[in-house]
Amino acid sequence: MTFSATKILTNKRLAEQQCLTLLETCTTLLNLTQIHTQIIKLGLINNPLVLTKFTSTSSNLNAINYASLILFDPHSKTHLYDTFLYNTIIRAYAQTNNNRISSIEIYKKMVVNDVMPNKFTYPFVLKACAGVGVLSLGECVHGCVVKLGFDDDIHVCNTMVHMYCCCGCVGSARKVFEGMCVRDSVSWSAMIGGYVRGGMAGESVADLGALELGKWVERYVEREGIRKSMELCNALIDMFAKCGDVDKALRLFRGLDGKTIVSWTSVIVGLAMHGRGLEAAALFEEMKSSGVEPDDVTFIGLLSACSHSGLVNEGRKYFSSMTEEFHMTPKIEHYGCMVDLFSRAGLVKEALEFVNNMPIEPNPIILRTLTAACRLHGELNLGESITKQLIESEPLHESNYVLLSNIYGKMSKWEKKNTIREVMGEKGMKKIPGSTMIELDNKIYEFVAGDRTHESYKEIHEMIDEMAKKIKMAGYVPTTSEVLLDIGQEEREDALNRHSEKLAIAFALLKTPPGTPIRIVKNLRVCGDCHSATKFISKIYNREIIVRDRNRFHHVKDGVCSCNDFW
DNA sequence: ATAGGGTTAG
Incomplete structure (x- = not known):
């Protein structure tokens, strides 16, 4: 009797182990379905370890989708682990690039099914809102947070600041920030990041004041002795560069010990924005000698630095070094930088040749860069034909029409130009006024x-x-x-x-x-x-x-x- | 057993 009970227990544990191993290696939806059948057969549907494993295979979208199916599986009676399970699925979706909206859907189901969210739920949900960038949604979640009394939790508030910043509403972010009784270095990085991005998004009010505000933030951080984490320093470097004081950013960078790839990249990008391409290139060399490996973002910064300073040969050299020296595969973004490099320098023919020889299809962004160069350097017929293709592939993208209209303007084809403007009007599109x-x-x-x-x-x-x-x-x-x-x-x-x-x-x-x-x-x-x-x-x-x-x-x-x- | 912030060309 004792023996068989132990045996059953061992079997259960074996089955559990077996499921866990299977989940570890599973890559396709088919496998998941089979594992699910297995789970039901073995009666492991309520096993928290197995379910957690199921939901935390987050790099695999199939697994997440399947996990959410399990959550609503009639075989599963997940009363005990409800909130936790919802949380893991919401987290998994929030971490993906394209399925953050599902994260919010799951959260809504959670509310409908009367499952109480806890303080761990909201950072996930808010992160998803931030990723989606829909303010009204974020505001609604903010309301729930207040109603449930989680607005005294520093993690939740930090994510709310982040969410408002990502939705372009720095003012509301600031309000949450001001309302917090304790702020740590994460709160400050989130707030600083918001001001920086607010500027980038054209919310210039924030960024005009930001240089003064930035100085104030730095003084405050110093005075309060807030731990200057690597993330906070990198946010400060980025902010000072983007608020116009790139030398201040450089000084901060020099003072850092243990510079990460993000620190190097931030300062290279900062120099690029200010047209200090040679310095950016010098820093890149310094980075290499200090033993830090560049990543794909560093190369975007470096190539754009070359592009903004007219360093065509250096740009070419760095682009080939990506494959030859660092064995990286350039992404579409890097090809884009090269097209931009040639276009700015007026080398339209080279840009065109480059696009034709690219191993990947050019995206609309690259084609727009190319047509802008065509317009600027008088290749009007070519520009016209590419823009027409663009309009066909992206009929709702307003800037394609603006480009074509400007090309007709340059050709003095006023009637055609007017027709384009009329078409835009019919489609309810408007050029953004400068x-x-x-x-x-x-x-x-x-x-x-x-x-x-x-x-x-x-x-x-x-x-x-x-x-x-x-x-x-x-x-x-x-x-x-x-x-x-x-x-x-x-x-x-x-x-x-x-x-x-x-x-x-x-x-x-x-x-x-x-x-x-x-x-x-x-x-x-x-x-x-x-x-x-x-x-x-x-x-x-x-x-x-x-x-x-x-x-x-x-x-x-x-x-x-x-x-x-x-x- | 579960949490938050930093870098990305046009």
Whole structure:
């Protein structure tokens, strides 16, 4: 009797072990189905170890899907482990790239089935919301957190900060952050990361103030003696670089001991944004000698650094070193960087040849880079044909139409250009209007082209006229060919003068004492004419002008821009 | 048995 009981027990344990081993090696859905049958047969459906294993095979989407089937399997009576099981499945989905929405679906089922979420549930759910980026959903979850009283948990709050930041709502993130009674280094990294990304997303309000805010954050962290973890330092480096003080970022980086690949990559990317390609390349070499292996992200940073500084040969060299020296397979992103490198440097033929010889199909992003280069360097027919293909493959992507319309503008095919605009109108698409922001005396001002609503409208326009006269005398030639409208020369010049960059600069010249640096933020890429005019203005008015573009910084001083005209 | 933050070209 004793013997057989032991035997059954041993068998059970053996079966359990067998299932665990099977799950360990399982790769396909078929295998999973078989294992599931086995699990039911062996009566292991309520075995927590087996179920955990089932759900934690998270790298395998099939396994996650199957695990969620098990959860709703009529054979399983999972009362004891309900919350835990839901949590593991929610976590598994939250960690995938494309199935975060399932994570939220499971959470909803959890609520419907009256299974109580616990404080471990919410970081997963919020992470999924952050990944999906839907604010309303996140807000709803926030409401549940408050209702259940989990808003006093530091982990939950940290993820809420992260979630709001990812949804582009830095203000709400800040509110949660302010409401926390204890903040640790994770809270700060999440908040700093939010300000940085807020800037990148064009939520310029955050990022204009961010340099001052950043300094304040650093002082605060120092004063409170908050542990400066590697993640926090890397977030600070990234923030200072993206808020315009790349030297500060470099100093912080130099002071780090135990630099990780993320630290190196952050600072290389930072230098790239500021057009300091040679320094980025030098740092890359230093990194190699210090024994840190570059990864694919490092190469994106490095190649974009070459691209933004016009270092074509270096870019080529580094691209081939990826395969030859580091035995990596370049991804579509790296090919994209190379196309961008050639395009910026005006080597349209090389760019085209490169695309034709690529071992993978170019994606729409690469094709758009190529057509933009075609437009800029006069290969209009080629540009037209590629853009038409793009519209066919992505009929809902607004920038394809803008590109084609601009190509027709450059060809002076006004009728065709108008047709495109009409098509866009019919489809309810609109070109994003260019705008420029500036912060003066703690107030944010936003300008759009031809703005007449501003209180100082008259003064600004007088200033612009004066600016135009002075810089023309110094040799500025308005690039009227960039005005893609069917109008005469004088009207073209006038259209250029009403660009939002020029309005903001004129306003700053009026309102700030001589010699003060001017910091402005654009939502799109800076236009060629404004770039040229800014250089002249910096010299004549003796001002340093720092322009933050959609992609990068331009430090304009004494008639020279840090981008060396590659952007 | 289960948790949070940092790097990515156009």
